[in-house]
Amino acid sequence: MRKIASGHIAFWEGGSLWVFDIPSSPGAPSRNATHAHHAFQLTFSLGGSFGLHLKDRVLPGPAVLVAPDTPHAFEASGLVALLFVEPESHAGRALTRLAAGSPATPIGAEQTRQAQSLIGEAYGAPARRAALRQTGMEICRRIAGHVQTVDLDRRVRRMIRWANENLEGTPAINAAAGQVGLSPSRASHLFVEQTGLPFRAYVLWLRLVRAVDAHAGGLSLTEAAHQAGFADSAHLSRAFRRMFGLPAASLELS
Numbered sequence: 001m002r003k004i005a006s007g008h009i010a011f012w013e014g015g016s017l018w019v020f021d022i023p024s025s026p027g028a029p030s031r032n033a034t035h036a037h038h039a040f041q042l043t044f045s046l047g048g049s050f051g052l053h054l055k056d057r058v059l060p061g062p063a064v065l066v067a068p069d070t071p072h073a074f075e076a077s078g079l080v081a082l083l084f085v086e087p088e089s090h091a092g093r094a095l096t097r098l099a100a101g102s103p104a105t106p107i108g109a110e111q112t113r114q115a116q117s118l119i120g121e122a123y124g125a126p127a128r129r130a131a132l133r134q135t136g137m138e139i140c141r142r143i144a145g146h147v148q149t150v151d152l153d154r155r156v157r158r159m160i161r162w163a164n165e166n167l168e169g170t171p172a173i174n175a176a177a178g179q180v181g182l183s184p185s186r187a188s189h190l191f192v193e194q195t196g197l198p199f200r201a202y203v204l205w206l207r208l209v210r211a212v213d214a215h216a217g218g219l220s221l222t223e224a225a226h227q228a229g230f231a232d233s234a235h236l237s238r239a240f241r242r243m244f245g246l247p248a249a250s251l252e253l254s
Contacts (some may be wrong), residue, residue, distance in 0.1 A: 006252040008123070009216040010133035011209065014089030015039070017136035019123050020251075022048065024077035031075035032245030038197055038205045039084040040095045041066040042107065044116045046123070049080020054104055062116065063107045064167045065095065068196060070103040073245060080254060083136060088160060088195055091140035115139050116117040129216075129254070134245065136180040153179040156194045159187065163203055167229045173199040208239050 006064055031053065043050060045061035052059045052066060053056055053073040061080075068087050085092045088151040099105065118135050125131035153155075159176040165174075177187035177200060192201045211228035225236035240248040 003252045004246070004250045006254075008132060008138055008254055009212065010129050011213040011216075012133055015083065015085045015091065015136055015140050016209065016213075017083050017119065017132050017139075018061055019046070019079070019081045019119065019132065020076070021079050022076050033241070034071050034073045035241075035245035036069050036071045037084075037243040037244055038068050038202070039086050040068055040092055040099075042083040042085065042095075042112065042115070043074070043111075043215055044081045044083070044119060046079040046116060046120050048076060048080045050074065050076035050080050052104060059104055059106060063112065064104060065099060066104045067099050067102065072104065076237065079123075081116075081123075083115070083119075083139060085140060085143070086216050087141065088152055088156070090144040090149065090151070093151070094144050097149060097208045098143075107197070112139065112143070130185050150228045153194055155182065155187070156191055159191060159199070160202070163199075163206060164216060167203070167207055168227075169229070171199075203238075204239060205243075208236070208243060211236050212240070212253070218254075221248060 005020045005022040007018055009016060009018045019113045034053070042068070043052060043061070043064045045063070050061050052064050053075060056072065085095055086091060087093065087096055090138070118139065119132070122128070122131035122135035135221070143179050158180050162176055162179045164173045173191070174184045177184045180187065182190065186197060191197075195202060211224040211230060214224035215226045219227065221233040222235060225231075225233045228236070230236040230239070237248055
C-alpha cells in the first residue's frame with residue numbers, strides 16, 4: 001500500500017503525541033475518511049497547514065481541539081502534530097472543562113502554553129521519540145494544572161488499570177466488576193457514566209493504542225496485532241480505520 005505520510009509517535013499512560021510530515025503531491029488523498037475516537041485530539045500546525053472537517057464547518061489551524069467521539073475528517077500538508085489525551089486522565093478531565101461541551105474549537109496559546117514550539121524542539125532532538133514523549137507529558141501536565149477537575153471514581157480507575165494489565169487475555173466487565181466489588185450491571189453503568197464508553201469499547205481503544213505503539217516500535221502490523229490481543233492484522237486494520245479514518249498500512253511510523 002502506498003504510504004501517504006511518515007510519522008513519529010510517542011506514547012505514555014493517558015496520551016500520545018503524533019508528528020506527521022504529509023507531502024502535498026498529485027494523486028495523494030486530500031483528506032482521511034470521517035471517523036471518531038475516544039481521546040481528545042489537539043491538532044497543531046508546525047509549519048504545515050490543516051483543516052478539520054466537521055459536519056457543519058471546517059476549522060483551520062494553527063491549533064484546534066476536538067472532543068472525544070466527535071465525527072471529523074482531517075486534511076493536512078506539511079508538518080503537523082496531533083496530541084491525543086484520554087478523557088479519563090487528569091489532563092483529559094481538564095480539557096473536558098475547557099471544551100465546555102463544544103465538539104471542536106480553536107485553541108489559543110494561553111491554553112496550551114507554547115505547545116507548538118515545545119513539540120518543534122522535541123521533533124528536532126537527536127533522541128526524537130523520547131523527546132516527544134517527555135514533551136507530550138509536559139504539555140499534559142500544564143493542561144492539567146490549568147483547570148481544577150474532579151478525579152475519576154477510584155473503582156473506575158481500578159477497572160482501567162486491571163484492563164491494561166490483562167489485554168493479552170479477554171478483559172470483560174464481569175471480571176472487572178469483581179475486581180472492585182460491584183455487580184456487573186452496576187460496574188457497567190458506573191464505567192459508562194465516568195468515561196462515556198462501554199467497558200468493551202474502552203478495551204478496544206486500549207488494544208489499538210498498544211498495537212500502534214508496538215508497530216511504531218518496529219513490529220509488523222501482524223506482530224503488533226497479536227501483542228495487543230487482536231485476532232489478526234485485519235482486525236487491527238479495521239479498528240484503526242474506524243478510529244483514525246485511514247489504513248494503518250498507509251502510514252510510515254517510527
